[in-house]
Amino acid sequence: MEFSAQIDGREEQIKSLFAQTFAASEGADEGRLIAALVERLLNTTPREDLFVFTQAEGEALIAAAIFSRLTYSEDARSVFILSPMAVATERQKQGVGQALLKEALSALSKEGVDVAITYGDPAFYGKVGFEPLDEDTAAAPLPLSQPVGWIGQPLQEPALPPLKGRCTCVAALDDPAIW
Secondary structure, three states: OEEEOOOOOOHHHHHHHHHHHHHHHHOHHHHHHHHHHHHHHHHHOOHHHEEEEEEEEOOEEEEEEEEEEEEEOOOOOOEEEEEEEEEOHHHOOOOHHHHHHHHHHHHHHHOOOOEEEEEOOHHHHHHHOOEEOOOOOOOOOOOOOOHHHEEEEEOOOOOOOOOOOOEEEOHHHOOOOOO
């Protein structure tokens, strides 16, 4: 398996992976919604506010994780949110997603990112160190429909002191339908 932190002209392949994966698990409408989100993230987010990690076997893209910047108005720490992530349907439950996340979190740490947050399944993401967050520790940029899914981890320190101030996300994620 080959890990990459470069998009390398694979935007359409990345978008297709997300569309197919989410359509298979959540239905065609969700597949289209997430593919549109990925397209917006890749096309409108400044490169300094975006990390894209992929995993391939030969020419086949089997997993991708997109991290974009969260900004806390009174906090200088570098914070990125994982949203979205996809593993090809036929490769799920084989450790592919965990392997990609371990590589991604290590790369983010080396880049000086202080905190990684996501909004997803605590059972899955807990396997790579994400823990539940409350609004006092890390405010979300928009109201959460499933607050139990708001999870994160420090990448530079052993504990996560509360993030201070109002939270904002990149424009592509600033959509209540996603939250």
